Amino acid sequence: xxxxxxxxxxxxxxxxxxxxxxxPFGTYLSLLGQGFEVQSVILISTDSSRQSGQSIQEQAxxxxxxxxxxxxxxxxxxATYTTGDTQDRQGQPLPMNCY
Numbered sequence: 001x002x003x004x005x006x007x008x009x010x011x012x013x014x015x016x017x018x019x020x021x022x023x024p025f026g027t028y029l030s031l032l033g034q035g036f037e038v039q040s041v042i043l044i045s046t047d048s049s050r051q052s053g054q055s056i057q058e059q060a061x062x063x064x065x066x067x068x069x070x071x072x073x074x075x076x077x078x079a080t081y082t083t084g085d086t087q088d089r090q091g092q093p094l095p096m097n098c099y
Contacts, residue, residue, distance in 0.1 A: 027096035028063065028074040029084065036065035036072070041081070065098070074098040 042062045059078040077094045079085040088094055
């Protein structure tokens with residue numbers, strides 16, 4: 001058993017670390033167009049945002065996108081997620097920031 005642990009430890013040292021890809025740039029919709037896939041969605045209610053001291057006008061979501069080994073998270077509105085809208089009722093751009 002100790003020999004197996006030692007062998008595993010030496011293999012871990014001998015293998016090079018995988019290169020990290022730089023974070024993708026773009027908006028939620030542009031990343032979807034580049035082939036990123038939705039991995040998870042978290043709905044943030046307006047009540048929750050008020051309790052945290054932030055104020056949002058529309059229901060917001062945090063969406064995790066992935067393409068291969070690259071993962072990013074986007075802060076978007078429910079309207080953008082469900083309909084692809086990019087502007088609110090007043091014509092202002094909706095947030096689609098990805099980090």
